[in-house]
Amino acid sequence: MGSWEGYDPATYGDQVADVYDRMYGPDDEAVACLTDLAGAGPVLELGIGTGRLALPLADEGLEVHGIDASQDMVDQLRSKPGGDRIPVAIGDFADVEIDGRFSLVFVAFNAFFVLLDVETQQRCFANVAAHLAPGGRFVVRTFVPDTSRFERDQHLEVQAVAVDGARLSASRHDPENQRVDSLIMWVSNAGVLTWPARLRYSYPDELDEMAAAAGLRLEHRWSGWAREPFEDDSAHQVSVYGRA
């Protein structure tokens, strides 16, 4: 008990793929904001998953590409109408091994934090910068770290509750390495489903430093996709980087 041996970039997606779209619904505000930032495209999503954001973006007429480590998540994308027209590379998005230059590269839903150390996050910024078309942008949406939620480096949370079940998470915090290991649970009459998630959180200033080292600079920081102002106590952040 207690080992994370065998956890790799595909583990989260492979274990959540069957229920992901039931757990996490559409996000019209994200799609509207990203469509606006994309200009004429093309667009690249890091951690494209089941296409929750990518498919509506493609429906807006944009050429959308993706990278994901989990074949099971991409199989879900492929099973949806229009899911076969989105080119997806299976691999680790830290390395962005994909041809092309993009007017918009984005990583949503805290997915940037799946890169588990600063060096890997930094490498991702550098690789993205090398894939931006002139005037292109890199958009990173994450939670803003708030370590006060951990008591004795643990946290239990009710993430969602509905008539058919509840989504809970049990987390352990490693403050020194800014790491959080979680098991997320969906508890319902049918039983309990679980999937593991490991994160390395970075503060907004750290993201800006990584961006600067990659030759990018912050153009905007909002607290949400509707471009709400970012404040000291904002729970989320949407950063838009362009070339310095």
Ligand SMILES: C[S@@+](CC[C@H](N)C(=O)[O-])C[C@H]1O[C@@H](n2cnc3c(N)ncnc32)[C@H](O)[C@@H]1O
């Ligand atoms: C929380 S889901 C987000 C999916 C999608 N972006 C959305 O908003 O619905 C994170 C996705 O990142 C993928 N992923 C996790 N680590 C990865 C890595 N190192 N390289 C590529 N994909 C990764 C997972 O398989 C999963 O599909």
